[in-house]
Amino acid sequence: MVLSAARQLSKQAVAFGPFQHATRGRGTAIRAALVLSIAAAAYYRPHFLFGKDEEGDAVGAFIAGLPEYSATEVGAHDSPEQRVWVTYRRGVYDITDFIAKHPGGGEKISLAAGGSIEPFWKFYQQHGKHSTRAMLESMRIGNLKQSDTIAEEHLHDPYRREPERSTVLKVHTQKPFNGETPVTVLGERYITPNEVFYIRNHLPVPDIEINDYELEVSGLGVEKPLTLSLQQLQDQFPKHCIVNTFSCAGNRRMDMEAYKHVKGLEWGAGAIGTATWCGAKLVDVLQAAAFDLNKGAR
Ligand code: HEM
Structure with missing residues (x-):
């Protein structure tokens, strides 16, 4: 299902390559290239450690005697x-x-x-x-x-246009932003309010100008490639809504630590939430692009 734009924009954890993200007002089509970054969990022990303040540490400082x-x-x-x-x-x-x-x-x-x-x-x-x-x-x-x-x-800061976030969220990292819903808030209602829904990001929130947004449907098995604006997605396809619970795969990693060291952000129990997700169905969009599963299947 293609998520409703507002929810998608506020929650997306989509990773764009460093120079592929869109810049506001450029008027160019935005290609929604999903890059799933899976960090290999090789454990690497540094040879030595530096001071406390990361900006004030010695890394990258001039060292006399080196070429x-x-x-x-x-x-x-x-x-x-x-x-x-x-x-x-x-x-x-x-x-x-x-x-x-x-x-x-x-x-x-x-x-x-x-x-x-x-x-x-x-x-x-x-x-x-x-x-x-x-x-x-x-x-x-x-x-x-x-x-x-x-x-x-x-060196411009790619995080300079991050949206404002609720201070209720329990923050794990600011850049990229990762924050979870306090468990007491989670238990208050069935649907988790949008502003306190957990956020799991790997990169800055893509800076998307809604009027320039285009979804390109192309590739293996697509017989009629399509380029759709957000307006067309909303107008040309029936809107479906489902209530669904989302959970980060790392939810409760902090508890796992009690048994064994697990690499990754130490989430508590709040990287989970229930929401009403609305939008066009992916199957409807693929049908409009005359997608042939047999040609697309590998
Ligand atoms: C010698 C230089 C570098 C070192 C020592 C280094 C080290 C690391 C380490 C330790 C992580 C794991 C971070 C974590 O999970 O907390 C990581 C992740 C990553 N690094 Fe590097 N890195 C270097 C250069 C780069 C460069 C130049 C790029 C990009 C062009 C890059 C892109 C990434 C990405 C995309 C991840 C995965 C982030 C994620 O999925 O959350 N790294 N790197």
């Missing part, structure tokens, strides 16, 4: 054959041996090969943890020339 490289020299190391180097602030790192161990996948981390990881880490702020930053520092090989560093004001 100095220019951005051009770093840029030449953009493949395993040349060894893969990246930069963070004044730091130069050789990440070649870490690529296969990266919990977010080798393909993603390789996007930064030969350049700075700062724009990517602004986007994927899961990397703010000390353990992760220390992991990076353990791969340090040199200093980046001062004149080649990226000024903070040139």
Whole structure:
């Protein structure tokens, strides 16, 4: 079922590639590319840890005595054959041996090969943890020339347009936003109020201009590719509503910890909620696109 737009926008945990998300007012079609990021759960122990304040720690600071490289020299190391180097602030790192161990996948981390990881880490702020930053520092090989560093004001914050959220939610992380419904609130009514429904995000909320929104239906088995505006989705297909309970797969992970260490956000029992979900049925949209299951099936 295609969720009603308002609910979908306020709740979506859809992951867009760093430069694929839409910018307001551009007038271009928005392609809703769903990228399911499954972080491999390889456990990696950092060689050493740094101070408490993540912004104030030593990661990426100049280290006297290390060789100095220019951005051009770093840029030449953009493949395993040349060894893969990246930069963070004044730091130069050789990440070649870490690529296969990266919990977010080798393909993603390789996007930064030969350049700075700062724009990517602004986007994927899961990397703010000390353990992760220390992991990076353990791969340090040199200093980046001062004149080649990226000024903070040139790194725009992809989270600057996040919606306001209820302060009732029990927050686990702010960027990306992850918060659960307090259990006492959950028990008050059958339908969980929208503003206190749990939110599970991996990335910023996509910045969608509703008038520019387009859903593209194409691919294997689709005989009549379609491009639909939100208005067309709402006007051309019957609206169906169902009451359904959604639960995050990590709900009650905190309790699981009592038995065994489980990697991931430590949710309590509130990453669950019941709502009335309304919208066009996916089957109706696929029928309009003359989808042939036999041609589409692999
Ligand atoms: C040497 C540099 C890097 C290190 C040490 C590193 C480390 C990590 C770690 C420890 C995680 C797991 C985070 C968690 O679950 O709490 C992670 C996840 C991830 N990383 Fe990296 N990373 C690096 C570079 C990058 C780059 C450059 C990108 C993107 C271009 C990237 C994209 C991701 C993504 C998409 C995830 C999964 C996030 C999620 O599903 O919630 N990483 N990385």
